[in-house]
Amino acid sequence: MIWAFFGVLHSLLRAGMIETGRAFRIDSWQVSFLQGLWGLILLAPFAPLMSWPTDELFYVAAFGVGLIFSIGLLIQLYLVTQKIGRVAAISMPLEAFAAMAIWFSITPALTDDFQGDTLGLVAIVIAFVLSSFALTKIRAQDIGWKTLLVMTPVALTYAVAGVVMKVVLSAYPTETINVALSFAAVNYAVAACIMGTAALALRKVDLVMYSRQSLKAGLMVGVFSMTGFVTFAMGVTLAPNPGYVSMLAMLLPVWLLAWHGFLRMQDKASPMAALFIIISMLLMIVASM
Numbered sequence: 001m002i003w004a005f006f007g008v009l010h011s012l013l014r015a016g017m018i019e020t021g022r023a024f025r026i027d028s029w030q031v032s033f034l035q036g037l038w039g040l041i042l043l044a045p046f047a048p049l050m051s052w053p054t055d056e057l058f059y060v061a062a063f064g065v066g067l068i069f070s071i072g073l074l075i076q077l078y079l080v081t082q083k084i085g086r087v088a089a090i091s092m093p094l095e096a097f098a099a100m101a102i103w104f105s106i107t108p109a110l111t112d113d114f115q116g117d118t119l120g121l122v123a124i125v126i127a128f129v130l131s132s133f134a135l136t137k138i139r140a141q142d143i144g145w146k147t148l149l150v151m152t153p154v155a156l157t158y159a160v161a162g163v164v165m166k167v168v169l170s171a172y173p174t175e176t177i178n179v180a181l182s183f184a185a186v187n188y189a190v191a192a193c194i195m196g197t198a199a200l201a202l203r204k205v206d207l208v209m210y211s212r213q214s215l216k217a218g219l220m221v222g223v224f225s226m227t228g229f230v231t232f233a234m235g236v237t238l239a240p241n242p243g244y245v246s247m248l249a250m251l252l253p254v255w256l257l258a259w260h261g262f263l264r265m266q267d268k269a270s271p272m273a274a275l276f277i278i279i280s281m282l283l284m285i286v287a288s289m
Contacts, residue, residue, distance in 0.1 A: 003234075015251075034221070068157045069161065099241070102160065
């Protein structure tokens with residue numbers, strides 16, 4: 001059950017990252033570079049706890065995941081600045097479904113397990129359908145074919161990244177957190193290099209990027225992103241299926257609604273849809289036990 005804790009925490013931290021982008025509205029290229037740089041700096045104190053495998057595939061996987069998440073973050077932050085950030089949450093059912101399908105396809109034994117637990121399988125299907133439907137109703141104005149077409153490749157690549165992380169990190173069951181930290185370090189080194197090079201090439205590096213507001217935004221996004229990445233890595237590694245952690249990420253708009261309510265900000269999101277998402281997540285967690 002600890003995987004569910006990491007999954008819920010990941011969704012909260014992911015919401016914090018999105019909300020930071022909304023609040024500051026800094027250039028997405030600059031924030032993407034700064035979050036990679038700050039993420040790497042924030043991981044530095046944990047270097048003594050990191051474990052560095054000798055398997056070259058570990059670093060190939062970490063590089064690939066870093067590339068996927070860097071581009072995905074860039075797209076999400078851009079959508080946030082266009083006031084359509086919740087479309088990132090709308091694409092999560094596709095991410096969750098793809099991750100579950102990929103994991104089932106490479107782990108045939110799971111099919112046998114569900115054949116002996118029909119009730120659990122039905123409950124997970126109901127939870128997925130109900131939460132996906134609720135996401136389409138929580139804030140309808142965020143949904144559009146243009147943004148969904150943009151987010152669909154991101155969702156599919158995120159699903160692949162989740163499966164890859166589970167396969168790679170599961171090979172080190174006695175030092176999962178240590179290997180997850182080193183995996184994260186490679187991920188943020190890749191993000192800082194790629195986004196820094198892109199920002200320079202596009203002439204996005206200017207005095208504005210070094211302003212107090214930009215550095216603060218980059219630091220906050222870096223904190224949420226780095227901790228969100230580590231909790232995601234732990235979640236998918238420990239979960240029976242990595243798609244379950246992606247399903248829990250559907251709580252993102254619920255966290256945003258709660259935060260906006262706390263700040264007494266106007267938010268047109270549907271509380272009833274949020275309630276159905278919460279119920280669906282609880283059903284999925286219980287059914288997966």
